Amino acid sequence: MILLIENANQLITLQGTMKKARTKEEMSNLQIIDNGSVLISGDLIIATGTKASLRAHYPDLVSQANIIDASGKVVMPGLVDAHTHLVFGGTRENEFQMRLNGATYMDIMNAGGGIHATTKKTREASFEHLYEKTYEHLNDFLKHGITTVESKSGYGLDWSTEEKQLQVAKKLQENHEVDVVSTFMGAHAVPAEYKNNPDAFVDIIINEMIPKVAEGNLAEFNDVFCEKGVFTPEQSRKILLAGKEHGLIPKIHADEIEPYEGAELAAEVGAISAEHLLVASDKGIRDMAEAGTVAVLLPGTAFFLKADSARGRLMIDEGVPVAISTDFNPGSSPTISLPFIMNLACMNMGMTMEEVLTATTINAAYAINRGHEIGSLEEGKKADVLILDVANYQQLQYFYGMNHTHTVIKNGRVVVENGVLCSELQNVTD
Numbered sequence: 001m002i003l004l005i006e007n008a009n010q011l012i013t014l015q016g017t018m019k020k021a022r023t024k025e026e027m028s029n030l031q032i033i034d035n036g037s038v039l040i041s042g043d044l045i046i047a048t049g050t051k052a053s054l055r056a057h058y059p060d061l062v063s064q065a066n067i068i069d070a071s072g073k074v075v076m077p078g079l080v081d082a083h084t085h086l087v088f089g090g091t092r093e094n095e096f097q098m099r100l101n102g103a104t105y106m107d108i109m110n111a112g113g114g115i116h117a118t119t120k121k122t123r124e125a126s127f128e129h130l131y132e133k134t135y136e137h138l139n140d141f142l143k144h145g146i147t148t149v150e151s152k153s154g155y156g157l158d159w160s161t162e163e164k165q166l167q168v169a170k171k172l173q174e175n176h177e178v179d180v181v182s183t184f185m186g187a188h189a190v191p192a193e194y195k196n197n198p199d200a201f202v203d204i205i206i207n208e209m210i211p212k213v214a215e216g217n218l219a220e221f222n223d224v225f226c227e228k229g230v231f232t233p234e235q236s237r238k239i240l241l242a243g244k245e246h247g248l249i250p251k252i253h254a255d256e257i258e259p260y261e262g263a264e265l266a267a268e269v270g271a272i273s274a275e276h277l278l279v280a281s282d283k284g285i286r287d288m289a290e291a292g293t294v295a296v297l298l299p300g301t302a303f304f305l306k307a308d309s310a311r312g313r314l315m316i317d318e319g320v321p322v323a324i325s326t327d328f329n330p331g332s333s334p335t336i337s338l339p340f341i342m343n344l345a346c347m348n349m350g351m352t353m354e355e356v357l358t359a360t361t362i363n364a365a366y367a368i369n370r371g372h373e374i375g376s377l378e379e380g381k382k383a384d385v386l387i388l389d390v391a392n393y394q395q396l397q398y399f400y401g402m403n404h405t406h407t408v409i410k411n412g413r414v415v416v417e418n419g420v421l422c423s424e425l426q427n428v429t430d
């Protein structure tokens, strides 16, 4: 199948020569083509350029192509969400009310709620239930223009449930249009049964769970919630290094609630990303810049927890490559709306609209080791393309809290048309 998208008001390609996440002023370089076209063959991008240049260079392909007219619209790479806790049982709106009444996130967790409440529900849920519920969430992601999602386990905290979450993610990767990239996060919390002996649980993660994850090829990354009252930096280091020995790339939930030298640890162990970073230290930020660790910032979580956002502006100025993600989870960020989170990044972290687009495409792709195949519209990359019903990219932030997705092309196939999932249209006509 050959597709030709033509007449885009603005075609944002994000093309670049660098083979790594963008930093500093590179984050503002969107490489925009006015009246742009994208030529797609099968699941790959063949070329981008002006209408005239593609028609002149590829007359044979153009003559066979199905044309998509993007007049008056913005065309850009599919959005990448590099931090979610995608597969979970239950919801926690009761905790939202508790937090509105003044309780803190950690108060609730220490009293057996929070991650522990979702762990209970996820342990109880069947594989089929989790699969169907998460399938619906992925449909929502797709309708908002997100074509790749990272998914962390961590609501099992025992092997059978961790494996169930990872297997759900794996089956979704096989069956759903959205690409699902898996992270093992057995170290999300210390389960109640190990409350008095957390080191014994750390040993189980290291000696039992990580080897099984690697053997079953169930995840690419290994993540730890390094936080006071959860896992110490020493425990986190051990878990991340053990994962590395088994081929799992380190990620870390760092400096979210209290400063704990998580950013420093991320740089030290060679983590691909450090995530949250609301209270990361100046030294931690400098260490990350030097190590090239991607900061995955989650302004929706700060918003929902009524906390101050991470210092995104400073991180960019210091040379840290920044990505922005939803942190979709049932407690601290129950939203799939990456477009809304992008707006929060502008409003609350001092990031420019250009930086935010880079942070949710190419830099997010690098945060999950996919920068070579997604995140920009370039020859040879996957044809994951988003067409937005806005006249310019600034309107995407200006008309905030709305879904501007018109068309989504995933792997060279139109999967959302006029804002509606093609699979849903199919069901109506069947």
Ligand SMILES: N=CN[C@@H](CCC(=O)O)C(=O)O
Pocket (backbone or CB within 6 Å): 085, 114, 115, 118, 225, 253, 256, 301, 327, 329, 330, 331, 332, 333
């Ligand atoms: N902070 C730790 N983990 C999740 C929240 C998980 C939950 O509350 O269920 C996060 O990334 O925000």
